[in-house]
Amino acid sequence: MAERLVIIGNGMAPGRMLEHLFEAAPGQFDVTIFNAEPRVNYNRLMLSPVLSGEKTYEDIITHGDDWYAANNVTLHKSSPVTLIDREARRVVSTNGIVADYDKLVIATGSSPFIPPVPGHQLPGVVTYRDLDDVDKMLAAGPGCKVVVIGGGLLGLEAAAGLKMQGMDVTVLHLMPTLMERQLDPAAGYLLERAFKDRGISVITKANTKQVLGTDRVEGVELNDGTIIDCSMVVMAVGIRPASGLAKAAGLAVNRGIVVDDQLRTDDPHVFALGECAEHRGTCYGLVAPLYEMGEVLAKTLAGQPSAYQGSVTSTKLKVTGIDLFSAGDFGEAEDREEVVLRDASAGVYKRLVLKDDRIIGAVLYGETSDGPWYFDLLKRGVDTREMRDTLIFGQAYQGGAALDPMAAVAALPDEAEICGCNGVCKGKITGAITGKGLNTLDGVRAHTKASASCGSCTHLVEQLLHVTLGDAYNPAAVQPMCPCTEYGHDDVRRLIIAKGLKSIPAVMQELEWKTSCGCAKCRPALNYYLVSDWPGEYEDDGQSRFINERVHANIQKDGTYSVVPRMWGGMTNPKELRAIADVADKFAIPAVKVTGGQRIDLLGVKKEDLPLVWADLNAAGMVSGAAYAKGLRTVKTCVGSDWCRFGTQDSTGLGIRLEKFMWGSWTPAKVKLAVSGCPRNCAEATCKDIGVICVDSGYDIHFAGAAGLDIKGTELLCHADTEDEALEIIVALTQLYREQGRYLERIYKWAKRVGTPSILANVVTDKEKRRHYYERFVYSQTFAQIDPWEERVNGKDAHEFAAMAEFGMPVAAE
């Protein structure tokens, strides 16, 4: 009969331990797990990307329900254990579940330490340990003012994530520099500057006196009297081993539960593992040691000899766009030497601490690719005398090897650690690639766990795939934007925001574009993404726009242009018509046509005449119709309740209002609207990007129609009772599309890709979210609603409309 193994806690350490155990001793144990959280095992290291919105919960699940079923594991969710009866060898949970054990593993992890300042129990004070905490923080929504107490790893990742969610974040840190346990003051300073550059306030030497508020959090007061208003406080001061249960059961406990080299407590039937355990006086809070413990414990349980010797740890900050690595001991002492490299303009700082010619500490900021190499030298205690002069420049400079990252990876010894989280060395990865015939990153992750946790070694693993497989490795899972980059549109959009990239050269530099200045495919896309993401900050790059958007007219097959003035909602008047007729006469415009969007097209205008034509149209009160733009085109209307005997609402009025609200906005592809006054739908609203059908009770809002390359009727998004509500929904929908759409992707294609439920969730069901999208659109319009024709009439881009030089013509007449 199988032995009964009971595990208290379902975090990453016991999860990893079980994987090893099932491999080493399949069927030896009947496993029962008590989990305080209501879910399966997930990768806690990845909470920060979930908080920042770069990943979802589903992305970070390690073991799904099927894994427990397949391994015959009984998982009790939402069942914290309240009692360990060591005499009866039995545990009891709060919800009354009783389980007997032959072997017990305590893996209760740690609890956040909350400083007992006045007000710490107010609603609005949250911690950052699990997914429930993340959900609580996200519920606060964009615009919320947040104070994060604690400038360590956890606090900073929380701050960066909350900032990316659009919150207003202040970090308070007790010590003079950030992350002082992992970083020296110089690197701490660079880190502080990087956070401030992202718009996150950082106050160091900040001693919190109390959390203010009566019913819920209203602010934080510091000892020096400073008061910071906020509606949420995130406590990220530190963690404490959760050893209370063990203590109550009479086990030996110091800071954590005391274990020997086999992870055994002072009761031979009880083991402890992970953050709650104390081994040789040390409690660990990083994942690599926990995994090492898991491996040792699995062997111990399986009856194989094994001993845990303690771990040397390294740290990486998981904030997109900030590269930081630290390992070992970097305090100053007399018998130590140090090598420092600073490059202020590149924001690079590297410091190695040496003792007896061996590396004992390393801090890297800004450029961390040599981190694993230094860490390997540190752990193996390699004598560095021979390479002392070039050590700080990194591995690529050793032995005259070429400065090629691929060569650097190829040169790593087999025992060099690639994945710090999972303790996977190079030899294990290359062995698995050849031995198991792996050719994808996911394959390597599945078989070796390398790059499966925090993911910061992903590029190293990819390079190993490259080195091992040569050209047989094809990482292109996503369709790259164009041949200038490996990134797809979605990654580029995400990284523009995450890295705060605000110019085309910055994007190309940071995302390692393969061409010097892009191509005709990526440049217009990047220009749009930057216009859309950084209103008021990004300076539009005309040379990256297609000619039509550069000269605000439509190029025709013979190199002339067509000009379409706006007619709001399709309404016009004699004055406008007269001006159009006069312009056509004056400039001998060969063709005048009524368009499908209810306005008038003047075709065959010579380029040099464009500013003059516009000047006359401007004088009659007309502005550009943007008939050339990846932006709002027309709002087609019927005459509605003003004239029509069937009209239910003022469709013309709503159409004009929408057009006046939304003109000038740039979008991923063109956007055409229509408003019909009744379901007879004379404005043909049900094949538009966004269409409104007025009914007696209000407004049915449709979207995702097409009547071009594809024919597709719209889908009904929702019903709005009032015109104001309809406007807000349409505007929010457009903004969501502006933020998510890929360049040249029409609304119907975007909607198909992201799915209607996610669109509904953002602009219909969650009114607060809708409001934020609406407000972002309104803000962006303050920079967009400038008539481009008038600007050019007044001299902007004059070079576009005149030849550089003329030769031969007048001279020849002489």
Place this chain on the structure above:
Amino acid sequence: MSDWIEIGTIDAIPRRGSRCVNTPAGKIAVFRTQEDQVFAIENRCPHKHGPLSEGIVHGASVTCPLHNWVFDLTTGQALGADEGQVKTYPIDLVDGRIFMAFTADLVAAE
């Protein structure tokens, strides 16, 4: 037989942009790259006669605004799968002043 004639200064053309020089034999597109190189080619795509001066300039290439043919500005050769060639004109750049070699056919009105 050709003459070097000054057609303007480099500042008159935006980086990654182009302007035309009008001659009796047609328009010549003068390009300025991001790296301030200057090239002159016939402003007429061999495909459907698109005005190449209106294209997007990237590296030392331009993409025709009508149907996206791409031309190497240094040779006038179409790149990629398309086959074609536009005429190129020698350019000399002296202290920011652009000189173009005018051959007889360009000032052929005499």
